[in-house]
Amino acid sequence: MSEAWHGELRDLLLTLHAHTRGRSPGGLLSMREIGAASGLSSSYVADVLRGRRRPQPGSARALALAVGADPAEADRAVLYAERMHDGAGAAPAKRVRLGAGPLPPDCEQPRKALSRRLSPGRGRVRTTVLTGLSGVGKTQVARAYADGLWRENRVDVVLWVNAAHHDSVVDAYAEAARRLTGTRDHHDVAAARRLLDWTATTRRTWLVVLDDLQSPQVLAEWAPRRSARGQTLVTTRRRDHALTGGQVRVVTAEAFSPPESQAYLRAKFAAAPERAAGAQALAADLGHLPVVLAQAAAYIDDRALTCDLYRERLRREQARLAGLVPETDALPDGQRLAYLAAWSLSIALADTLTPRNLARPLLEIAALLDPNGIPARIFEEPAVEAYVRSRQPRSAERAREQGQPFADAVRCLHRLNLVTDGDGRVRVHALVQRATRESLPPQALTAAARAGADAVNGLLGRTGDHDPAKALLRAGALALHRHAGRSLVEGGMHPLLPAVTADLGRTGQVHAALALALEVHASGVGVLGEDHPDTLAARSELTFWQGHTGAPAAALAAMRELVTAFTRLHGPHDPRTLKARHEQAGWRARAGGIPEAISEFRALLDDRIRHLGPDDPDTLHTRNSLAAWQGYAGDAPAAVRELRTVLADRTRRLGPDAPDTLDTRHHLAQWIGEAGDGPAAVEMFRKLLVERTDVLGPDHRDTLATRYRLALWRGRTGAVAQAVEELRAVARRSATLLGPANPDTLTVRFALAGLRGGEDPAAAVRELRAVLDDQMRVLEPDHPDLAGTRTAIEQWEQGHRDGGRPAA
Numbered sequence: 001m002s003e004a005w006h007g008e009l010r011d012l013l014l015t016l017h018a019h020t021r022g023r024s025p026g027g028l029l030s031m032r033e034i035g036a037a038s039g040l041s042s043s044y045v046a047d048v049l050r051g052r053r054r055p056q057p058g059s060a061r062a063l064a065l066a067v068g069a070d071p072a073e074a075d076r077a078v079l080y081a082e083r084m085h086d087g088a089g090a091a092p093a094k095r096v097r098l099g100a101g102p103l104p105p106d107c108e109q110p111r112k113a114l115s116r117r118l119s120p121g122r123g124r125v126r127t128t129v130l131t132g133l134s135g136v137g138k139t140q141v142a143r144a145y146a147d148g149l150w151r152e153n154r155v156d157v158v159l160w161v162n163a164a165h166h167d168s169v170v171d172a173y174a175e176a177a178r179r180l181t182g183t184r185d186h187h188d189v190a191a192a193r194r195l196l197d198w199t200a201t202t203r204r205t206w207l208v209v210l211d212d213l214q215s216p217q218v219l220a221e222w223a224p225r226r227s228a229r230g231q232t233l234v235t236t237r238r239r240d241h242a243l244t245g246g247q248v249r250v251v252t253a254e255a256f257s258p259p260e261s262q263a264y265l266r267a268k269f270a271a272a273p274e275r276a277a278g279a280q281a282l283a284a285d286l287g288h289l290p291v292v293l294a295q296a297a298a299y300i301d302d303r304a305l306t307c308d309l310y311r312e313r314l315r316r317e318q319a320r321l322a323g324l325v326p327e328t329d330a331l332p333d334g335q336r337l338a339y340l341a342a343w344s345l346s347i348a349l350a351d352t353l354t355p356r357n358l359a360r361p362l363l364e365i366a367a368l369l370d371p372n373g374i375p376a377r378i379f380e381e382p383a384v385e386a387y388v389r390s391r392q393p394r395s396a397e398r399a400r401e402q403g404q405p406f407a408d409a410v411r412c413l414h415r416l417n418l419v420t421d422g423d424g425r426v427r428v429h430a431l432v433q434r435a436t437r438e439s440l441p442p443q444a445l446t447a448a449a450r451a452g453a454d455a456v457n458g459l460l461g462r463t464g465d466h467d468p469a470k471a472l473l474r475a476g477a478l479a480l481h482r483h484a485g486r487s488l489v490e491g492g493m494h495p496l497l498p499a500v501t502a503d504l505g506r507t508g509q510v511h512a513a514l515a516l517a518l519e520v521h522a523s524g525v526g527v528l529g530e531d532h533p534d535t536l537a538a539r540s541e542l543t544f545w546q547g548h549t550g551a552p553a554a555a556l557a558a559m560r561e562l563v564t565a566f567t568r569l570h571g572p573h574d575p576r577t578l579k580a581r582h583e584q585a586g587w588r589a590r591a592g593g594i595p596e597a598i599s600e601f602r603a604l605l606d607d608r609i610r611h612l613g614p615d616d617p618d619t620l621h622t623r624n625s626l627a628a629w630q631g632y633a634g635d636a637p638a639a640v641r642e643l644r645t646v647l648a649d650r651t652r653r654l655g656p657d658a659p660d661t662l663d664t665r666h667h668l669a670q671w672i673g674e675a676g677d678g679p680a681a682v683e684m685f686r687k688l689l690v691e692r693t694d695v696l697g698p699d700h701r702d703t704l705a706t707r708y709r710l711a712l713w714r715g716r717t718g719a720v721a722q723a724v725e726e727l728r729a730v731a732r733r734s735a736t737l738l739g740p741a742n743p744d745t746l747t748v749r750f751a752l753a754g755l756r757g758g759e760d761p762a763a764a765v766r767e768l769r770a771v772l773d774d775q776m777r778v779l780e781p782d783h784p785d786l787a788g789t790r791t792a793i794e795q796w797e798q799g800h801r802d803g804g805r806p807a808a
Contacts, residue, residue, distance in 0.1 A: 068728060098172075109290075582625070678713055
């Protein structure tokens with residue numbers, strides 16, 4: 001048991017050490033640097049990280065803190081060390097399977113030759129891309145390969161990931177990181193990046209399956225670190241060079257071979273061999289595609305036909321459909337009509353099963369959601385039941401009278417291999433979805449999309465962040481937008497779209513939020529027009545994400561247009577116009593125009609007092625912003641005076657723990673320090689950090705801002721060493737949550753370079769140049785932070801030449 005805890009402790013320390021990149025000129029912190037920070041010898045540190053020594057709890061804490069652990073991580077290091085030495089507590093599970101892969105199909109055919117080609121062998125290539133057309137069985141081949149490794153005890157950890165969307169990968173990684181490392185990151189992105197570090201440092205063997213990858217960018221950002229102990233297996237229909245070049249093995253999956261098709265059908269009809277008559281010809285008709293053969297076999301079994309009789313029905317159905325269905329590249333060449341005919345026969349049969357005529361409406365909803373997993377309880381939502389009643393009123397009423405839940409029809413679809421129902425989720429093959437969507441007339445598609453969106457939105461609001469269904473619901477929302485985006489906008493923007501955008505941003509996926517906001521706004525313009533209230537609201541949401549990802553000038557330009565539009569449509573004193581004016585002034589200040597912004601805030605404050613009253617929360621918001629920007633303009637005493645009155649009013653009006661009240665306290669602490677009382681600023685920020693952590697959580701953007709300011713003021717009041725360590729922790733956390741080149745992270749890195757420069761001006765210049773490189777990649781060319789960083793570099797270079805602090 002002690003060996004297991006020793007491994008957990010070493011994995012934790014190695015993962016933390018991997019986060020120290022950039023804190024030393026050589027990259028990762030050296031053994032000497034860790035030893036100096038922990039008070040331990042460099043040889044002892046090296047032995048611990050290599051697994052040769054077992055540290056006592058005190059040494060474990062010192063080592064963890066030296067490589068940047070937060071208090072919870074340091075406590076976990078102590079716990080592992082205690083259990084390692086006394087053998088207490090249950091040993092951590094060495095072998096674990098995570099993620100919900102597909103269930104094995106009936107009469108599975110062992111595709112051994114294909115499976116052998118997936119093994120990485122002993123070479124340097126640790127990523128295998130399994131590519132092929134839709135319907136050839138890529139996912140089941142990957143599942144069988146993972147099962148084989150697990151069954152033969154050749155892998156300790158198997159993680160199955162729905163890789164169709166960026167956020168579904170983040171969600172799966174985050175949950176896996178929590179299970180494997182024990183750390184409860186509040187932001188999914190932070191936890192997901194922790195998993196990547198784990199793959200590079202763990203002593204356990206692992207397999208990560210990225211199923212149904214649709215974007216090379218997802219693999220570029222989220223591919224696990226290459227390790228001799230791990231393998232990444234990707235399934236995809238794509239063959240982009242970005243997926244197939246470099247250190248990647250490409251394996252192409254084909255349909256069943258004729259012997260495999262015959263073996264599959266003989267196994268399916270083992271209890272009634274006569275049904276296999278004509279199996280070889282039927283398999284050829286269906287292109288030997290596993291997914292189509294499964295549907296055909298289920299139909300033949302249910303109707304007690306032979307393969308020959310099924311072929312006759314198939315030919316009649318093909319003749320009926322010819323000319324009625326559009327061409328599509330989603331189906332293999334030459335198999336489009338054959339597959340659609342097989343699908344049509346199967347769905348017609350599903351509707352004859354009890355509860356009758358309800359299978360098709362449920363499949364129409366499922367066809368618009370994510371194929372890799374739909375929470376089964378979606379089909380119990382009132383919106384879905386209302387849609388079923390609208391499509392089949394008599395059958396729905398009959399089912400209600402007989403006490404049959406509508407969701408029971410999912411089992412009818414499962415029976416005929418149109419869906420797979422198990423483990424609380426429903427999976428639908430992309431071919432089934434495509435055929436179902438193409439069968440829907442436009443009016444029915446819109447009704448299905450709105451019903452699906454109502455169901456997802458309702459369930460999303462009732463699902464906790466760490467419930468696995470949350471990721472499935474977000475993926476379902478993105479699929480709805482992709483397949484029926486116009487339907488979700490016509491008649492008014494569906495609330496699901498802004499809800500998912502906000503949810504992505506709240507969990508740290510800011511660039512995914514920006515991308516969705518762009519798409520939603522474009523849909524609003526195209527369908528509703530530029531002046532529709534929902535389009536303007538979408539434009540405002542887009543502006544917010546543009547500004548917070550490094551483009552304040554673009555946000556300012558957009559807000560100018562919004563102010564003009566709101567003024568024209570609603571008048572100059574409408575609350576929407578006043579809100580847009582507030583946002584415009586804020587982005588003007590962030591873009592460098594602080595004096596002009598202060599003038600705008602003053603004019604806005606007069607209007608808000610006149611039309612909303614002095615105690616309205618929006619009025620208090622403008623007073624708070626005006627006071628804070630006065631401080632940035634150089635008038636710290638005026639900022640302090642006004643912020644004290646705003647704090648009293650917000651405390652009385654909103655309460656002492658309201659986020660807006662805490663925001664005023666943050667600004668007040670800053671400008672009290674700038675007015676000359678640094679120790680008071682430190683104490684105010686220290687108390688505020690405790691309260692913001694309690695109210696907002698440790699990883700909220702505002703909580704991190706307070707941690708950053710507290711560290712800065714500690715440095716400015718003489719506690720430089722403590723400030724440097726705290727800023728390093730904030731920089732690491734911000735990089736984990738938002739990315740190393742996020743504007744917030746770059747601000748922390750800039751400040752950290754300045755504090756470190758007191759001891760090592762050359763190091764300050766190196767870090768500032770690295771910050772400038774990242775700023776030039778992500779910020780607008782005229783962003784004020786670029787000029788500030790260039791000036792700082794010049795000053796530190798002059799100070800380095802003069803042997804002291806930066807030139808004034």
